[in-house]
Amino acid sequence: MTTVTVTDPATDPAGQPARQVLPAEEKYAAELAFLAAHDHGPRPPGWALTPSAVVTFVCGSDGALTLTPARRKGTGLPASLTVSRKFVGERALVERCVVTLAGERGLLLVGEPGTAKSMLSELLSAAVSGTSELTVQGTAGTTEDAFRYGWNYALLLAQGPTPQALVASPVLTAMRSGKVARIEEVTRCLPEVQDALVSILSDRRVSVPELSGTPDATVPAVPGFTVIATANLRDRGVSEMSAALKRRFNFETVEPIADAAAETALVRERAGSAVERAGAAFGVDDAVLDALVTVFRDLRSGRSAEGWDVERPGTVMSTAEAVQVASSLGLARAYLPGTSADALDLMPGHLLGAVRKDDPADHARLLGYWDGPVRRRAEDGSALWRRLWDLRENLR
Ligand SMILES: Nc1ncnc2c1ncn2[C@@H]1O[C@H](COP(=O)(O)OP(=O)(O)OP(=O)(O)O)[C@@H](O)[C@H]1O
Ligand SMILES: [Mg+2]
Incomplete structure (x- = not known):
């Protein structure tokens, strides 16, 4: 008789129930242990790290931090580590x-x-x-x-x-x-x-x-x-x-991210890891992500990057939502490769889903954005915005 071993997707290789989201202290356990060993200034009562190590944990380290051999001894910690930037701001x-x-x-x-x-x-x-x-x-x-x-x-x-x-x-x-x-x-x-x-x-x-x-x-x-x-x-x-x-x-x-390039980089990284978690490669071009973040920022602020007026929808066009849309584009490319030419074609439909939430008039505002900045950019000769303009029908 043959025995078939079925791996339960709800458990990890150690047999523990898998979790969709790990709490920060588990996700970044290695960084926290490293920072605790690295920084030895005074700590407020009850604190696991010094205040300056807490700031480094949240904002990231400028390059790699190193541990002296004496501090590493017997800890199993690496000799050096770059602490990732988690909060952009x-x-x-x-x-x-x-x-x-x-x-x-x-x-x-x-x-x-x-x-x-x-x-x-x-x-x-x-x-x-x-x-x-x-x-x-x-x-x-x-x-x-x-x-x-x-x-x-x-x-x-x-x-x-x-x-x-x-x-x-x-x-x-x-x-x-x-x-x-x-x-x-x-x-x-x-x-x-x-x-x-x-x-x-x-x-x-x-x-x-x-x-x-x-x-x-x-x-x-x-x-x-x-x-x-x-x-x-x-x-x-x-x-x-x-x-x-x-x-x-x-x-x-806490304000929305001020810098467009930083916001795009964050959206790419977060959406990329969401798609990679699904076991697929992230197949959305940088140019598409740039355009997506531009649309979000213009609608959020009521002013386009060029300084043109934009009617703001009632929905908040948050970075978190931009990450969601970018992840959906990536997942669609990974799971439904045959149904669409590329992520750009899918963008208007997903954008509409993000914008049309509270107020039916927000649909008209998105169309207004298409008839304003999207068309003007298309007329100025940008091939990508030209294609987005041609996809206006998908916003119906
Ligand atoms: N400045 C930022 N730095 C890093 N990530 C950000 C930033 N802004 C938004 N994000 C992304 O947005 C996600 C959602 O953020 P979070 O849920 O903490 O927002 P929130 O302000 O609590 O929203 P809500 O008011 O809806 O509860 C984060 O997990 C992250 O991916
Ligand atoms: Mg919250």
């Missing part, structure tokens, strides 16, 4: 974020959707605390328990309120262990729920009245504890946060 912004956290103040990252607020919060917490997983996702249904604690009802009924029956929230766990708690989309939570954070950030302790009279009646925050929250400017306003809560955070605004 102002280094000064990242430095301000790190200083805020070093002072154990709350950090609130605000900005348009898709500007890498969540990514930055994940990278910072992974570098500072070694974990990015103490996270609360704010929604209209988030209750105070998500910031404080709940109960295991079976144990509560059997034993009454005991420390064992208490279920700590990610924020309470971060307080106990001196780590960074992440609160995503804090402004989506109801104001009275947000206000639970005021006392946590000022008193730095949570009281558990059900355990009063026992040593567990108060959970104090240990050094290192702080909070990184994110808020999307398109959601219910940051302005609606209570003044008391606002005062407990340092606000940092």
